Amino acid sequence: MTLPVALTCGDPAGIGPELAVAARRALGEAVVFFWLGDPAHLPAGTAYDEIADPVGAAAVPAGRLPVLPHRFGLPAVAGRPDPRLAQGVIDVIARAVALVQGGTAAAVCTAPISKKVLKDGAGFAFPGHTEFLAHLAGVDQVVMMLACPALRVVPATIHIALKDVPNLLTPALLERTLRITDAGLRRDFGLAVPRIAVAGLNPHAGEGGMMGHEEMDWIAPLVARLRQEGFDLKGPMPPDTMFHAAARAGYDAAVCMYHDQALIPIKTIDFDGGVNVTLGLPFIRTSPDHGTAFDIAGKGIARPDSLIAALRMAQDMAARRR
DSSP states (O other), X not given: OOOXXXXXXXXXXXXXXXXXXXXXXXXXXXXXXXXXXXXXGSOTTOOEEXXXXXXXXXXSOTTSEEEEEOOOSSOOBTTBOOGGGHHHHHHHHHHHHHHHHTTSXXXXXXXXXXXHHHHHHHOOXXXXXXXXXXXXXXXXXXXXXXXXXXXXXXXXXXXXXXXXXXXXOOHHHHHXXXXXXXXXXXXXXXXXXXXXXXXXXXXXXXTTTTSOSHIIIIXXXXXXXXXXXXXXXXXXXXXXXXXXXXXXXXXXXXXXXSHHHXXXXXXXXXXXXXXXXXXXXXXXXXXXXXOOOTTTTTTTOOOOHHHHHHHHHHHHHHHHHO
C-alpha cells in the first residue's frame, strides 16, 4: 500500500487552504495525500471527507479532499493573519512530522507559514520551517534545495545579511552542505553519481585573486579534496555564467554561496513551479516555493502549480526511498 503525503495547513489566513483544494482537483488520484488542519478553515463549499487516520486518504473519491482534522477552535479569515492561530499552525507541523516518523505517512509537504505571526502569537523561536523541522528531527544541519525541472540549487548560507556571508561561509559549512547535497541526490532523486556545480563567492569566481581570495584560499582546495573522494564536482564556477541553458546541462545541482545567488536564477526560470526540498532530514519534506500571499488569499487567483509540483515530488521521493 502506498502511504499518503501529509499536507499541512500552513497559515489558515493565507493561500494554503485554497491551494490544497485546487491541488486535489488538479491531481485527482495521481498523488495520494491528505490535508491536516481545521476543516472550518477551508474555502466555503469545499467538498471534503474527514478521515480518522492517514490510511483513509486512499479511499476518498478524487473529487473530494481527504482531511485529517486538527481543530483550532477559532475561525480564520482569508487575508487577515491572526496570531491566536499560531500555536495551532505549529502543532499541525509537529503532528505531520510525528505521523511520518510513526510510519503512517510517506512524507511531509508544508503549506506556507508566516514567521512573524508565529513569533507574535506563540513565541516561535525558529527562522522558518526548515530550522523547526531540523529541531523536530534532532539533526544539527540540513540543506535547503530549490528544485524545478530545469534547475536544482542549494544555498550554503540562507537567511543572513549579505555582509555576514564571508564570515559564516566556512570550509566546514560548505563541506557539510556538499556532502548532504550529494547524499540527498543519490537517495531521493535516484542519481548514482550526482554532478554538482560549486559557485564562487566573488565575481568571476575571484578572477585569480583580483576580486577576492576565498576561491583560491579554500574553496578550490576543498573541491579538489572531495573530488579525490569520488565526488563529481565542478568549480568554483563564475556565478554569472553558470545558469544559462548550456551550462545547466553539465550538472545536476548547483551549490551556491548565499541566498540570492541561488534563488534568483531558479525563480527567474520557473517562478510558479519551484519546490523547496529539505535535504538531511530522516524524513521527506517538500514545500511550495512561495509565501502566504495574504494580499490575494481568498480571491481565488492563487496558482497551485508549486504546491502540485511539491506534492508530486514528495510522492516520487518516497517511492525512491522505498
